[in-house]
Amino acid sequence: MAKKDTARAPLTPAVLHILLALSTGERHGYGIMKQVEADSQGKVKMGPGTLYGSMRRMMEAGLIRESEKRVDPEMDDERRIYYELTGAGRAALEAELNRYRGVVAVAEGRLAYGH
């Protein structure tokens, strides 16, 4: 029930950015942070408090899950926990993007009419 509701309800900006960052594959915390920064062209900088607080709520809602703990070959030899999207997470992201498309279509229609 909660998972269905999450897929329908509008997402917070932090949750949307995390879902987007994970949409192309699993990442660890720092990797998500860097991807969010890249996706937003440096406009969104998420600290660990916001990132992990959002991920806690997303895991409870079944949007993401821990995948495994392993070494990132591009970084040091420390083992890191990776996170990935669940089916519900992908559905929530698609629903949110559809909502945005709808809003953009309405806005574009209004602006065209206004001109």
Added chain:
Amino acid sequence: MATDGAGRRCRAWYAMLLRLYPGPFRERFGEGMAQTFHDLCRERRNARRGLHGLALWIFFETSVGIVRENTSHMSQLGKTMLRVALGALAVLMVPLVASQVVEGWNWDARAFVFVYVLFFGTGMMYAVIARKMGAWSYKAGVGLALVAGFALGWSNMVHVADSENPANLVYYSVLAVGGVGASMARLEARALARTLFAMAATLAVIAVLLPSGAPPYLARNMAVLHGVFVTLFTASGLLFRHASLAGSK
């Protein structure tokens, strides 16, 4: 340029700050958060930029997260306590109704309060321990262990009161093994499995070594009861073992 010494100090302070998160959150994400902070510090160092601005921003941002998580944790705990309190009240209805209809069942108010506290305490133990792991087998193991422990403690309390034989107090050593084992295990499934097996073994040894002094027909019933408890503790241990194996995959 940030020195290694400054980086180490910042990481140590950040680790101390993370301790202010609620326990379940810290256990799940603390390591990852510390690692992420470490990565951000290294990124700064590699870019030959100072750490202070970054550290100040992250310390502030994390402090806001700590307040938010603690508030959310307290509200969840409050809801859990309310649910358990109502559940305990519902279970208390059984002896309450029984005392009205069963002849000779005459508990006074203090007995009901005592029993309610026991029900509430057991329920809260389940609620707090079971959230430690999401696996169904872990939750089932916790439930079975608590039900068996509660039943053993309860039946022994009644038995000691009826028989007035202090030797029966030795059964509480089974619960003591469970309490000490669980705290040493830090509620990890694998160690809890060993604790439950130790409880089953302790009870089996007591059943064999302690003379019951009861007539044969009663001794047979007691042997069956011992067997049931040993089976319950063993089953709970197996459930924890299953949870441990599932968690390590």
